[in-house]
Amino acid sequence: MIELRDIRKSYRIGPRKLEVLKGIDLHIGKGEFVAIMGQSGSGKSTLLNVLGILDEYDSGLYELDGVPIRKLSAKQAARYRNAFIGFVFQSFNLLPFKNAMENVALPLYYQGIGRKERNQTAMQYLDKVGLADWSTHLPSELSGGQNQRVAIARALASKPKVILADEPTGALDSTTSKEIMGLFESLNDEGISVLIVTHEDDIAHRCKRLIRLKDGLIEADPALETQAGKHLR
Amino acid sequence: MRNLFDMDRWSEMLSTLGKHKLRTGLTALGVVWGIFMLVVMMGAGKALENGAMYEFSKWNVKSLFVWTNRTTVPYKGLQAGRSVPLYMNDIQAINDRIEGIDLISPRLWLDAPAITHKGKEGAFSVRGETEALVNIEPVRVAEGRFISPRDLAEKRKVIVIGQRVKDVLFGENDPMGEYLLIKGVWFQVIGVAKSLRTGDDSREDDESVFMPITTMQYTYNLIDRVGWFVCTVKPELPSAEVQAKLVALLKERHKVAPEDQQAIGSFNLEQEFQNFQGIFTGIRFIVLFVSIGTLAAGIIGVGNITLITVRERYREIGVRKALGATNGSIVRMILAESVLLTAISGYIGLVAGIGVLALADQVLQQAGDSVMFFRQPEIDLGFAVVALCCLVLAGAFAGAIPARQAAAVHLAITLKDE
Ligand SMILES: Nc1ncnc2c1ncn2[C@@H]1O[C@H](COP(=O)(O)OP(=O)(O)OP(=O)(O)O)[C@@H](O)[C@H]1O
Ligand SMILES: [Mg+2]
Numbered sequence: 001m002i003e004l005r006d007i008r009k010s011y012r013i014g015p016r017k018l019e020v021l022k023g024i025d026l027h028i029g030k031g032e033f034v035a036i037m038g039q040s041g042s043g044k045s046t047l048l049n050v051l052g053i054l055d056e057y058d059s060g061l062y063e064l065d066g067v068p069i070r071k072l073s074a075k076q077a078a079r080y081r082n083a084f085i086g087f088v089f090q091s092f093n094l095l096p097f098k099n100a101m102e103n104v105a106l107p108l109y110y111q112g113i114g115r116k117e118r119n120q121t122a123m124q125y126l127d128k129v130g131l132a133d134w135s136t137h138l139p140s141e142l143s144g145g146q147n148q149r150v151a152i153a154r155a156l157a158s159k160p161k162v163i164l165a166d167e168p169t170g171a172l173d174s175t176t177s178k179e180i181m182g183l184f185e186s187l188n189d190e191g192i193s194v195l196i197v198t199h200e201d202d203i204a205h206r207c208k209r210l211i212r213l214k215d216g217l218i219e220a221d222p223a224l225e226t227q228a229g230k231h232l233r
Numbered sequence: 234m235r236n237l238f239d240m241d242r243w244s245e246m247l248s249t250l251g252k253h254k255l256r257t258g259l260t261a262l263g264v265v266w267g268i269f270m271l272v273v274m275m276g277a278g279k280a281l282e283n284g285a286m287y288e289f290s291k292w293n294v295k296s297l298f299v300w301t302n303r304t305t306v307p308y309k310g311l312q313a314g315r316s317v318p319l320y321m322n323d324i325q326a327i328n329d330r331i332e333g334i335d336l337i338s339p340r341l342w343l344d345a346p347a348i349t350h351k352g353k354e355g356a357f358s359v360r361g362e363t364e365a366l367v368n369i370e371p372v373r374v375a376e377g378r379f380i381s382p383r384d385l386a387e388k389r390k391v392i393v394i395g396q397r398v399k400d401v402l403f404g405e406n407d408p409m410g411e412y413l414l415i416k417g418v419w420f421q422v423i424g425v426a427k428s429l430r431t432g433d434d435s436r437e438d439d440e441s442v443f444m445p446i447t448t449m450q451y452t453y454n455l456i457d458r459v460g461w462f463v464c465t466v467k468p469e470l471p472s473a474e475v476q477a478k479l480v481a482l483l484k485e486r487h488k489v490a491p492e493d494q495q496a497i498g499s500f501n502l503e504q505e506f507q508n509f510q511g512i513f514t515g516i517r518f519i520v521l522f523v524s525i526g527t528l529a530a531g532i533i534g535v536g537n538i539t540l541i542t543v544r545e546r547y548r549e550i551g552v553r554k555a556l557g558a559t560n561g562s563i564v565r566m567i568l569a570e571s572v573l574l575t576a577i578s579g580y581i582g583l584v585a586g587i588g589v590l591a592l593a594d595q596v597l598q599q600a601g602d603s604v605m606f607f608r609q610p611e612i613d614l615g616f617a618v619v620a621l622c623c624l625v626l627a628g629a630f631a632g633a634i635p636a637r638q639a640a641a642v643h644l645a646i647t648l649k650d651e
Contacts, residue, residue, distance in 0.1 A: 045645075045649075046645075049644075049645040052555070054555060054644040054645045054648065055644065055645040074559065074560045075559050075560070075561070078554060078557050078558060078559040078560070079557065079559075081554075081555060081556070081557055082556065082557025083557075087555050087556075087648075089648065089650060090650040091650045093548065093551075093552045093555075093648060094552075095549055095552060097249070097252035097253065098248075098252075102248075106552075106553070106556050107556040107557055109245065110553070110556055110557035110558050110559075110562070111557065115244070154556070158556075158557070166650065167650065170650070
């Protein structure tokens with residue numbers, strides 16, 4: 001469902017070019033539950049931004065659900081983001097002046113869905129993450145774990161092909177982190193593809209596939225290992 | 234593009250504005266104040282103009298007032314410092330020879346002689362006038378009648394008394410038909426006059442007694458004498474032209490040097506009126522200039538605050554875009570917020586300004602005629618509507634730069650976790 005071939009990306013810092021992704025080959029199928037690990041600065045977030053069409057890449061091939069993601073107009077990019085991808089961020093990125101239900105309903109607003117249906121759907125997903133009773137609360141009135149649940153409900157609301165989560169438990173304590181991972185697991189059990197960037201081993205090991213990034217290259221990927229029959233680690 | 238009247242979009246926007254009360258309030262304040270000041274200043278300017286015009290409206294604007302002084306230039310063997318007396322034949326000559334004179338009213342006066350009635354006494358100026366006075370000056374008849382042409386022809390010993398004269402000499406009693414003694418001669422009261430002038434100016438008329446000028450000439454040994462006179466010019470002719478001819482004629486008749494500026498004095502009300510109109514054109518211009526400045530400041534304020542708030546909202550915008558907002562929808566959101574904000578706050582300022590003007594109008598009306606030169610503060614509703622439309626445009630303009638910045642926000646950077 002996600003197909004990356006020789007993806008390269010560099011940032012221009014003054015006169016120099018900083019190569020961040022140096023040729024990423026990656027295939028992620030439907031319903032996979034993938035963790036991406038790697039040292040700070042190895043390019044994890046950059047890779048996730050490219051996957052999420054939040055950023056462009058320099059060369060290579062990226063297909064999402066069979067659609068080539070290359071030189072999209074801003075409008076197309078917005079539409080694909082809305083239709084294909086659900087984002088979960090470390091700092092939640094909820095709109096502080098909207099309550100839980102309104103936050104969850106926001107992607108549906110950009111799909112042109114009417115208010116009533118929007119709010120109904122939002123309530124369904126809030127219920128799914130166990131926060132139906134908190135629908136009218138503002139983010140400032142919710143705990144970190146609750147906020148992340150709202151964010152996950154929002155990511156689910158537009159029925160995306162894949163959920164991309166950049167350190168979703170980075171701002172949470174270990175108990176809450178486990179709960180959030182439990183939520184991701186149950187979503188994955190329902191067949192939703194999930195991609196998580198994390199620093200924590202115990203988070204990574206609850207995923208079904210672990211990809212290690214080092215200096216902009218995939219250092220270890222069980223999927224590759226089975227293909228090549230190699231044992232790198 | 235979804236249509237403009239999409240309720241959902243409006244409610245999304247209103248809720249965003251409503252949930253940022255401080256930000257919204259601050260932005261609105263500049264525009265509210267700008268429009269409010271504009272309305273109040275324009276209203277005040279208009280009130281000044283209305284007040285002045287109202288004062289003028291009591292007079293015949295085509296009036297010329299003419300009097301004489303001592304000469305200042307020797308001429309034709311005559312020394313400077315000679316007094317120039319006016320006579321009835323001067324009035325006749327003006328009537329015959331100056332084209333464009335409508336009414337002419339010669340005048341005489343006695344300086345505050347004692348006037349008595351049944352033991353009561355007062356000192357009032359006594360004026361010899363013609364029937365034309367009420368058509369020229371702001372003096373009207375309150376009771377009885379004014380001097381008639383027959384009174385003048387027959388030199389009748391009749392008088393019209395001012396309001397204050399009546400109060401002093403008659404109190405609550407009816408003055409009509411009563412007799413007053415002025416310098417040893419009895420006169421019958423035929424009417425009471427009232428002044429239309431405001432404030433202190435009205436006292437001059439209210440403390441006067443009016444009699445036919447012919448009666449005064451014969452009774453007090455001033456035969457053919459004229460103290461000064463007032464005349465009106467036909468509407469189609471410029472007063473200044475007639476004034477010049479009239480003064481030249483008098484100079485010629487009285488052997489006054491043409492270059493003598495003092496001997497024949499005259500005052501042209503039309504000229505004064507035009508001067509005032511010039512002043513008000515100036516005031517209107519200044520008000521407009523200052524108003525546009527104030528408004529421009531308000532609009533730049535909106536632009537500035539929008540720009541700042543857009544910076545603060547980069548993350549919000551990033552989130553919206555990550556969730557599928559197009560650049561267009563972000564631009565429209567910022568623009569529409571700015572337009573809505575300026576329009577609503579402009580409307581509030583407009584209503585507040587008009588309210589203050591209405592209140593001032595009420596107070597002025599209660600004060601009646603005592604407040605001079607300030608009357609009916611009001612603004613042109615058409616102007617208000619135009620101003621509001623300009624504001625909406627300005628709101629769009631003020632929002633344009635911030636909106637484009639917002640759309641250009643780089644997603645990966647704004648959404649970065651700190
Ligand atoms: N917008 C940018 N401009 C320039 N350099 C950037 C930009 N974003 C990231 N980088 C650089 O690219 C490299 C990879 O960054 P990236 O955020 O992908 O790392 P990461 O693996 O997510 O690290 P971390 O674990 O600390 O989040 C880093 O050296 C970073 O400084
Ligand atoms: Mg990162």
